[in-house]
Amino acid sequence: MKTLIKNVTILTMNEQLDMYQQGEMLIEDDTIIEIGKTCSGTYDQCIDGHQGILLPGMINTHTHLGMIPFRGLGDDCPDRLRRFLFPLESKCMTPELVYHSSRYAMAEMLLSGITTFMDMYYFENEVAKAADEMKMRAFVGETIVDFPSCDSDQAYGGLDYCQWFIPKWKNHPLITPFVAPHATNTNDLKHLQLASQLAQKYDVPFSLHASELDYEMDYFQKEYQMTPTEFLNHYHLLNKNVVLAHCIHINDHDIDLIKENGASVAHCLVSNLKAGKGVMPLKQLLEKDVFVGLGTDGPSSGNTLELFSMMKMIACVHKTVNHDRNAFPCQDIVSLATLQGAKALHIDHLVGSLEIGKRADFIIVDTDSVSMYPLYDPYSALVYSANAGLVNTVFVNGECLVKDKTLQKVSLEELKQNLQQDSSTFSKQALEYVKGL
Ligand SMILES: [Zn+2]
The missing domain is CATH 2.30.40.10 (Urease, subunit C, domain 1)
Incomplete structure (x- = not known):
């Protein structure tokens, strides 16, 4: 045809x-x-x-599609991750809810021009199933974290999940499974190493949140006298298959290490600004030719799953940070949402x-x-x-x-109805939980 x-x-x-x-x-x-x-x-x-x-098509290099039911909940709550998101996820998230959330989120991304995404969450088999049905190009990574979570009553249960999940999807033409330890500070060294070995064994990507949080930076300074990037490099956890999400608090030495090891970075500016966390040094990363893609982050962090408002924000914020109107011309910004994103995920040949x-x-x-x-x-x-x-x-x-402007393979109304039905219990519990904070 x-x-x-x-x-x-x-x-x-x-x-x-x-x-x-x-x-x-x-x-x-x-x-x-x-x-x-x-x-x-x-x-x-x-x-x-x-x-x-x-x-x-635009490329979203970092998101958590299963978190659609969290959109707009507790947006202004300090330390939301530990006080609110982790406990509520453990209590209320189910495979069915991840599946319906992901289908709805994929509809939102498609309608805004995103054709490829990299997602890390729980029950990623459901996300992969949804991506297969929605016919999107997808990277799907099971989260590994140092406490029992919604998908396992064991800490680090995501490692076992990866053992069957990765071979199941590895040869799909549009879907790439990967290993997703949650963050540098929510996995101990031993489990980060096991996760990295698993990614190498199956030759799949490895993505985690890194250099994102003040307390993460303090922890590595105190425990290791290193930055999180230096720590990853020191223990041979940085390589060309790694995508680091956020990298807000990186210094020049960190940038050199990211470049030397061939790792990529997902820049989630809107999510970072909304949380008051800071601004990643994009200019310095690009000057060193590090592959940087754009990420919406999850719908609870960035709220919308689109890259148009992100492109405008990136141009405005980074011009301001660098006090330079000439910096970040529009072609470079569109490239971040397209070709640079493909390079960050090593699919620019496709x-x-x-x-x-x-x-x-x-x-x-x-x-x-x-x-x-x-x-x-x-x-x-x-x-x-x-x-x-x-x-x-x-x-x-x-x-x-x-x-x-209309989905051709599925009905948005049907996706929404399915999600509403499946998330009613979650919504009630979530509102109760937020009231109690
Ligand atoms: Zn994230």
């Missing part, structure tokens, strides 16, 4: 940032076979982009830019809304004027999943 996409401004996001005004792209099944001003090949169907912007031979993961953003006129520079329009509601069309691996 060949599909021609025409009447679009194409941002290829390749290394040369090739752009085609009034361009065309031809795909055959899951692959891009022609792209440019015009395409010469025949086609079976044609999509008129109505002068929208065609760009690669996705992240629109090039012949790559998979057909792409989106079309409408340009006919009130905030998008006049349109001199499509990169600027995407970063500063657009919003997630302008995403009109979304393809993943050659399949049309969103058309005319």
